[in-house]
Amino acid sequence: MEFIIIGGGISGLVAARELLKNRHSVKIFESSTVLGGLASSFKIKNKFIPKTYHHLLYNEFVMLDLISELNLQKNIVWNDSHLCFWYDNKAYKLTKPQDILKFKPLSIIARLKMIRLGAISLFKKDWSDLKTTDAYSWARKVVGKEVTENLFKPLAKIKFGELSSVSAAWFGERLHEAAINREKYAYLKGGLQQFIDLIGEDVKLRGGEIYLNSPVTSIKQSEVEVVMNGRKKSFKADKIISSLPPPVLADIASLPKEKKQILKQIKYKSLVCMVIGSKSVITPYYWNVFIKPKMKFGGLFHHTALYPQGGINGEKLYYLFTYLDNTDLFFKESDSKILEVYLKDIKKIYPNFEFSWMKIFKIKYSSPIYTMNYENLPIKLTDSLYLTGIYRKYPSTRTMNTAAKSGLETANYILRENNQETFINDK
């Protein structure tokens, strides 16, 4: 069969690879000039650096298998990385129970409640029983007012908004993930880009065709219109797989009104992310959450704490970010204004901060918002149009692993529909 895959992010690339393994023909159309989508990198001083913070966790088996299949397992570097919360300009490590015991902003009773929740989260694997309970009510019941108001509520605001608007199932999954992974974070020696490049090369080696700088502008049944070198071209296939955010797909696909409606129901958070190179050590910790005082950037990832070789010329590399709605005025601000606002806040914790370079990325569709009663979209939208992407995997977290899983799932669904077994051992 002939397939067209729209989008060369991880889910699209993984789906392509699986179909190619099963002797199908695949064309990938990617609007950007590079592969990788949300996990793509930019080049500075001959070095590729991810546009946004990225790490791997030890239980991300699909990604880890993929990395091994591409012979990159030797490049996985595990590091002791710490999550810390900033309270009144002081960083508190909050990784192990003994750290929680030392977390002075909370009373002893509240700290003990948190440790108890840590233990529950570690052992509770399935949170689906809490799908219809909101995270705020659940947290109030389990850890009480003090932890909920002073920690979980501001934490939620940083990433997705109101705690009461998301389900306890999704929030619980996050806690479970944090509890089982603790300090086990990894990065790829040599950068994430080599993984993206290798998977792209593997797709091509298996006969797949990849067209960069080729945005798909319309989809009609099994035909797509693509802009290539400024000209519109049409391509036909037996089946089309879309890895686009559903609202984007709704805008370009000819579909019945009710199907467009389903796609548009998936809402996204947007993101402003600044990557900044500096000699200053703002924090020794990898993952920094700012609770008090409030900063415009809710979080800071210190990439070189995870992977010391990750900066330019031995410098430190930081990601500062703000999740927001795309209608928020800050999303529309100029780079110089964003820099000014972020620098003012950095100087609250590190008055002598200086930097040598910075780059700002704005991502409109950075993360689906998993509101209460969120329903995953079906894999098969019409007879010829199939879906893949993280938004299909609620309550799983937005990770490369989830994207890869979704790519495999969609490809295997189509293969099963056609009574074709996958070649499990085919590398």
Ligand SMILES: Cc1cc2nc3c(=O)[nH]c(=O)nc-3n(C[C@H](O)[C@H](O)[C@H](O)COP(=O)(O)OP(=O)(O)OC[C@H]3O[C@@H](n4cnc5c(N)ncnc54)[C@H](O)[C@@H]3O)c2cc1C
């Ligand atoms: C700030 C941030 C931090 C993250 N941190 C981590 C982390 O630490 N660890 C981790 O594992 N994951 C992390 N992720 C998540 C990970 O990057 C994503 O889950 C994954 O890359 C999503 O892949 P995807 O294929 O589903 O979607 P996407 O990457 O969004 O792929 C969709 C592709 O479609 C392309 N496209 C869009 N419109 C068109 C069009 N009209 N025609 C053709 N192509 C089009 C896009 O350019 C893109 O390449 C992070 C993501 C963000 C935003």
